[in-house]
Amino acid sequence: MESALSxxxxxxxxxxxxxxxxxxCFSDHYGMLRGxxxxxxxxxxxxxxPQAYCDGALVWDVHCDIFEETDYSNFRTGYPDLIAHPDLGxxxxxxxxxxxAMVLSRITDPHGVGSPLDPRGLLSRAVERAGSGEMALSxxxxxxxxxxxxxxxxxxxxEFARLWxxxxxxxxxxxxxxxxxxxxxxxxxxxxxxEPVAAADALVAARSAARxxxxxxxxxxxxxxxxxxxxxxxxxxxxxxGFPGDSRSLSRLADLALLCRPxxxxxxxxxxxxxxxxxxxxxxxxxxxxxxxxIAAAPGDAGSEHPPPETYEEAIDRLxxxxxxxxxxxxxxxxxxxxxxxxxxxxxxxxxxxxxxxTGWDVERYGEVG
Amino acid sequence: xxxxxxLGWVDRHGRLHVSEAPRPGGEPEAVTVAQAGWPGVDGLLxxxxxxxxxxxxxxxxxxxxxxxxxxPDGTPSPWCTRSxxxxxxxxxxxxxxxxxxxxxxxxxxxxxxxxxxxxxxIEQYGIVAGEPYEPVLRRIRDLRSSGVPVVASNCEYGGGQxxxxxxxxxxxxxxxxxxxxxxxxxxxxxxxxxxxxxxAKPWADNSGSGMHFHQSLWDGxxxxxxxxxxxxxxxxxxxxxxxxxxxxxxxxxxxxxGRAYLRRDxxxxxxTSACWGGDNRTVAVRVIAEREPVTxxxxxxxxxxxxxxxxxxxxxAAGLDGLDAGxxxxxxxxxxxxxxxxxxPLPSSLTEALARFAVSDRARxxxxxxxxxxxxxxxxxxxxSDETSERSWF
Numbered sequence: 001m002e003s004a005l006s007x008x009x010x011x012x013x014x015x016x017x018x019x020x021x022x023x024x025c026f027s028d029h030y031g032m033l034r035g036x037x038x039x040x041x042x043x044x045x046x047x048x049x050p051q052a053y054c055d056g057a058l059v060w061d062v063h064c065d066i067f068e069e070t071d072y073s074n075f076r077t078g079y080p081d082l083i084a085h086p087d088l089g090x091x092x093x094x095x096x097x098x099x100x101a102m103v104l105s106r107i108t109d110p111h112g113v114g115s116p117l118d119p120r121g122l123l124s125r126a127v128e129r130a131g132s133g134e135m136a137l138s139x140x141x142x143x144x145x146x147x148x149x150x151x152x153x154x155x156x157x158x159e160f161a162r163l164w165x166x167x168x169x170x171x172x173x174x175x176x177x178x179x180x181x182x183x184x185x186x187x188x189x190x191x192x193x194x195e196p197v198a199a200a201d202a203l204v205a206a207r208s209a210a211r212x213x214x215x216x217x218x219x220x221x222x223x224x225x226x227x228x229x230x231x232x233x234x235x236x237x238x239x240x241x242g243f244p245g246d247s248r249s250l251s252r253l254a255d256l257a258l259l260c261r262p263x264x265x266x267x268x269x270x271x272x273x274x275x276x277x278x279x280x281x282x283x284x285x286x287x288x289x290x291x292x293x294x295i296a297a298a299p300g301d302a303g304s305e306h307p308p309p310e311t312y313e314e315a316i317d318r319l320x321x322x323x324x325x326x327x328x329x330x331x332x333x334x335x336x337x338x339x340x341x342x343x344x345x346x347x348x349x350x351x352x353x354x355x356x357x358x359t360g361w362d363v364e365r366y367g368e369v370g
Numbered sequence: 371x372x373x374x375x376x377l378g379w380v381d382r383h384g385r386l387h388v389s390e391a392p393r394p395g396g397e398p399e400a401v402t403v404a405q406a407g408w409p410g411v412d413g414l415l416x417x418x419x420x421x422x423x424x425x426x427x428x429x430x431x432x433x434x435x436x437x438x439x440x441x442p443d444g445t446p447s448p449w450c451t452r453s454x455x456x457x458x459x460x461x462x463x464x465x466x467x468x469x470x471x472x473x474x475x476x477x478x479x480x481x482x483x484x485x486x487x488x489x490x491x492i493e494q495y496g497i498v499a500g501e502p503y504e505p506v507l508r509r510i511r512d513l514r515s516s517g518v519p520v521v522a523s524n525c526e527y528g529g530g531q532x533x534x535x536x537x538x539x540x541x542x543x544x545x546x547x548x549x550x551x552x553x554x555x556x557x558x559x560x561x562x563x564x565x566x567x568x569x570a571k572p573w574a575d576n577s578g579s580g581m582h583f584h585q586s587l588w589d590g591x592x593x594x595x596x597x598x599x600x601x602x603x604x605x606x607x608x609x610x611x612x613x614x615x616x617x618x619x620x621x622x623x624x625x626x627x628g629r630a631y632l633r634r635d636x637x638x639x640x641x642t643s644a645c646w647g648g649d650n651r652t653v654a655v656r657v658i659a660e661r662e663p664v665t666x667x668x669x670x671x672x673x674x675x676x677x678x679x680x681x682x683x684x685x686x687a688a689g690l691d692g693l694d695a696g697x698x699x700x701x702x703x704x705x706x707x708x709x710x711x712x713x714x715p716l717p718s719s720l721t722e723a724l725a726r727f728a729v730s731d732r733a734r735x736x737x738x739x740x741x742x743x744x745x746x747x748x749x750x751x752x753x754x755s756d757e758t759s760e761r762s763w764f
Contacts, residue, residue, distance in 0.1 A: 020508070020511075020512075021504075021508065021511070023497055025497055032496070032497075032498070033496075033497040033498065034494070034495035034496060034497060035495055035497055035524070036495070036522040036523065036524040036535075037497075037500065037504075037507065037511070037522060037523050037524065038521065038522045039511050039514060039520060039521060039522065041514070042521050042522070042537075053495055054494070054651060057494065057495055063491055063492055064491075064492040064493065064494050064527065065492075066637075075637060075652060075705075075706040075708060076705050076706050077705065078647060078649065078650030078651055078652050078653070078704070078705055078706065078707070079639075079650075079651040079652070080648075080649035080650060080651070081649050097501060097504070098504070098508075099508075102497075110649055110660070208497060208498050211498040211501075212498055212501040215498065215501055215502045216501060216502050368491070368498075368499075
């Protein structure tokens with residue numbers, strides 16, 4: 001993968017002081033960037049130096065709450081380290097953040113064994129196995145002024161689209177379109193087609209950029225749908241040549257619905273694939289949504305014969321029962337994804353009674369996911 | 371602007387006091403022992419600049435030179451905690467060993483009007499959540515230009531909590547750097563419109579803040595703790611055993627406030643028993659032994675409001691005691707160390723810590739009779755009041 005910023009360029013920028021911070025990042029289960037901000041001079045001394053983090057970061061829930069039902073990391077294991085190995089191919093400027101660059105990481109345990117719960121690693125393995133080509137990812141968000149709440153109606157924030165576009169361009173994140181509808185506050189970003197891991201890297205970075213721009217500019221940015229009973233915000237994954245959409249790939253995709261719709265809010269779900277693209281929640285983890293598209297389209301057994309899940313509980317049961325998918329996802333990842341979702345479903349049902357529209361509880365719990 | 375030289379000395383609590391340096395030929399103004407944090411003790415202390423501890427001021431306006439506090443006859447004073455650490459390091463030096471240390475320190479950023487953390491949700495390692503506070507964190511990382519070797523920063527496991535990592539180096543400068551970091555970070559935060567708290571447990575409903583010390587002994591270019599991956603050398607094991615043996619009775623030096631014990635709870639990631647493990651966040655001491663250059667022992671119990679000279683002196687002295695005695699560590703803990711009744715408990719309150727410290731010959735030997743007795747006296751007074759009520763200056 002050719003990086004958007006070469007190591008030589010980074011070294012030059014660090015020596016000139018135009019970059020002083022390098023974020024060594026990884027994706028958690030929800031596609032949120034985690035990591036440290038390293039002093040630029042320190043990073044360039046040894047750009048591939050591994051960084052150790054608590055491995056609970058790959059299993060906790062949307063609020064970093066400890067998830068004890070997993071065998072991967074808990075108090076019984078002592079929460080050992082995960083090791084983040086910077087992937088220099090993912091190096092890029094953070095054009096939306098002053099004097100910053102970022103690099104995404106390959107995650108292993110301290111013995112160098114790839115983590116079964118690393119979303120980026122999972123996509124990478126799926127792409128290699130399926131021999132997938134390029135894909136184009138897109139994302140819709142809502143932006144505006146005012147405090148996010150269940151009935152939020154955004155007042156316009158036209159500068160957001162400009163700031164986001166400038167930030168993405170300065171980060172060498174290639175996009176075909178970035179459109180802002182002042183009426184409903186919706187921004188739609190369509191990235192150019194690229195190799196799947198690079199595409200997901202770009203979308204993770206772009207979504208973080210949107211969040212960060214919002215935070216520092218006092219603009220509300222949300223991936224959360226069903227605000228005021230409205231539509232979902234969505235992420236679309238469009239493989240080159242289109243998602244096949246035949247009954248076999250659709251049945252497999254239905255079994256993997258939880259990867260595309262990780263939250264209990266947003267059900268019943270719209271069609272999982274339209275016009276050659278897989279549709280996911282905007283708050284979905286781009287690595288996992290892309291992996292779902294890759295895996296569903298790959299040769300192999302058909303999925304369940306049942307129609308696509310209509311509820312979150314059905315989506316959980318579908319993944320739990322999809323023995324074929326374990327071969328792709330790994331037993332631990334499939335198990336933990338199911339258990340994490342079951343816990344989330346229980347929490348939401350208890351708090352909201354499972355209603356379809358976003359509630360104040362949803363805004364508080366999920367408003368910053370993705 | 372003419373570059374000014376300032377002198378800094380550190381009180382019992384680990385707070386830095388700064389004044390302008392005297393004119394050439396002049397003497398730094400003496401301070402009373404009471405001003406140095408030892409009320410009730412008569413006498414004067416004389417700041418003695420340590421030229422090896424000169425640091426450029428973050429605003430570039432001059433230089434700050436850290437001082438030891440000497441007795442009127444010029445000899446090291448027992449009331450100077452920096453000198454105490456230097457003495458302990460000398461003890462290693464007499465064996466031709468270097469003590470290498472590095473600190474991780476946690477703190478909260480506060481909204482000064484609300485007196486609450488700048489954000490409430492837990493965002494450990496969160497990249498997005500940290501971005502609005504980059505004006506503060508970047509300036510803290512920039513303290514490198516003042517000789518405080520910050521390596522990285524990240525959001526920690528508490529709403530509004532951050533951690534800063536410092537590069538390893540010789541132990542005395544490593545402790546100096548904590549003093550300077552806390553001092554300048556406070557100025558930076560206030561300059562940017564925030565407050566900063568290094569209090570051990572600012573809020574009952576949020577995480578506590580710790581100060582972990584990574585430490586190793588070196589014989590020239592050889593890491594004395596290194597043996598093979600995941601194993602300490604016999605010397606490393608003896609040092610580890612010394613740390614563990616001393617930890618309960620020396621706890622008060624790393625956790626000086628009553629509030630520090632509010633963070634010592636099961637499942638808090640703060641240790642509650644004197645035990646060790648490998649890659650394990652529930653134990654008091656982690657052994658990290660992957661390659662020779664990075665093999666080290668991390669003691670994880672001290673709180674962010676500790677005086678780093680006292681905390682590190684207690685730890686290094688304990689390790690050296692273990693080395694001298696050829697101690698062997700107990701069995702390594704694997705898995706969850708919380709809730710195990712077969713492990714030596716660490717004090718869970720200042721009262722308990724005081725009880726162990728007050729009768730500790732080891733503490734008396736390290737600090738001297740007078741200093742030990744004064745620390746006991748202060749802690750007795752703290753325990754007599756509500757020992758956890760006041761959030762500390764830190």
